[in-house]
Amino acid sequence: MKTEKRQALNLHGLAPSRVEDVEIQKRRALKLLRSKNTMLEKYIFLAQMRTNNVRLFYKIVIEELEEIAPIIYTPTVGTACQEYSNIYPFLAGPGVPDGLYLTKDSFSNLVETIKSYKPYADEEFKPDIAVISDGSRILGLGDLGVNGMGIPIGKLQLYVAGAGIDPRKTLPIILDLGTNNETFRNDEFYLGLRQPRPSDDEFYETVDTVLSALRTVYPGLMIQFEDWSSEHAFGLLEKYQSKMLCFNDDIQGTGAVILSGVMNAIRRVQKENNVLPSDHRIVFYGAGSAAIGVARQIQEYFTTEHNMTEDQAKRLFWIVDSKGMVTLDRGDKLAQHKIYYARDDNQGQQIKSSLDIINHVKPTILIGLSSIPGAFTKEILVRLGELNKNPIVFPLSNPATQAECTFEQAMQATNHRVIFASGTAFPAFTEPDTGKKHIPGQGNNMYIFPGLGLGAVLARPLSISDRMIYMASKALADSLTPEEISQGWLYPSLQRIREVSALVATAVCEEALSEGVAQDLKHIGDKSHAQLVDYVSSQMWVPVNDAYGTSRI
Incomplete structure (x- = not known):
């Protein structure tokens, strides 16, 4: 690092003298990652890297996705959620939140509580996408309560890796309404509310309050519902699908x-x-x-x-x-x-x-x-x-x-x-x-939801229609290369995930235009299919050297 930059960052005497490029840093990180004995240890290591060096973390996730995805999401995220209260103190650095934790105690000043979430202290935070869960049906593991926060975090990491959503524009939320899991309620280390879940009437009233506050603070926010109990998942989708920009990934x-x-x-x-x-x-x-x-x-x-x-x-x-x-x-x-x-x-x-x-x-x-x-x-x-x-x-x-x-x-x-x-x-x-x-x-849902979310962010429809989701699915089916088809594959290679997500996002934008509900006509209107694919691809975030403030690199 040049002397001038060390002086500007007050780093004289506080760091070794060698200057390394990001490729060396990546190789060192992968060596350490691969030395871990269990997948949960690898999960914790990557979570710490995400906290301390966002740019390096996402460079590794994007470039080594086939190796990293099973660590940051399924299957390891299931274990991480089951152990979340035990490992939480070791996942994030002091004063660095990993997500927004909401309870009814937040409601007296909910808008201010939402505004207070600033994961990057030196950045203005304006999220495009929020993933929200109440932890009531995490994967196939049941009611994990507040421990379900690992799911919104993991999904949003895949949004970044798979579709180039800027990490600074992602918001993971857990709505802590208690848990019906008595094992957790009696666990001395459990970090959530130790109370049974509320009645349906109270549940829907609470969710409505939270969504209203989120839209007050961030009017254009796209909300992804994730891992809610079956009855509530359908109920929320039926209630909000046509009223706001949202979808349910499980359904x-x-x-x-x-x-x-x-x-x-x-x-x-x-x-x-x-x-x-x-x-x-x-x-x-x-x-x-x-x-x-x-x-x-x-x-x-x-x-x-x-x-x-x-x-x-x-x-x-x-x-x-x-x-x-x-x-x-x-x-x-x-x-x-x-x-x-x-x-x-x-x-x-x-x-x-x-x-x-x-x-x-x-x-x-x-x-x-x-x-x-x-x-x-x-x-x-x-x-x-x-x-x-x-x-x-x-x-x-x-x-x-x-x-x-x-x-x-x-x-x-x-x-x-x-x-x-x-x-x-x-x-x-x-x-x-x-x-x-x-x-x-x-x-893997990663083939759909990142591109679907990116398309919604770019087109800004008032809501996400069933037809948009259908066209996203068809775009995925049609995205296979002749070589992949000849090998009998049903899905494309994960190595092409951003290319595939661009096609999915383009299909969403084109359907939003066809339905007359796209609000960002300036950027996506009057483009051919090929031009729109190029535009969508150009909007994907990459972890360039100056992507984040100095406190996080």
């Missing part, structure tokens, strides 16, 4: 990314095995918000792309919950979100066994969002292989410990013929006899 993001993989799987089996789209039969194992959201998105594909009526498309779906196949005459009170897909053609049969359901439906596609590890047994997978030349199996529950089956299990049970995508990463499978290597697909 809409998951639905969109899985739809994209299903599109490519359906295209593949039609080309290779002449299975028509209308001939598919789809069983969902799991009936929560994510499952119904995925089903809705896939149904729209059949009605939009294959000229099926709503009822014809709906008849392609069978939903299975903990009590068996969901039917209208089952005898129990169905949750509101399950009723739409409840079958009325079961002739009084109530089928509970998973294998019996497979034999009854004879599905071509099996999708798991149950958070029940091993739910897709060898028996079930073998039967699917008997019924289909290329069975389509998507065990989507996160983290890996909750997945319905592994890639290896699916490959072995189907004689290596399965078309597979999971919600979390699995290793490649090599056929023992031939040495042929198979790469599993991963239906």
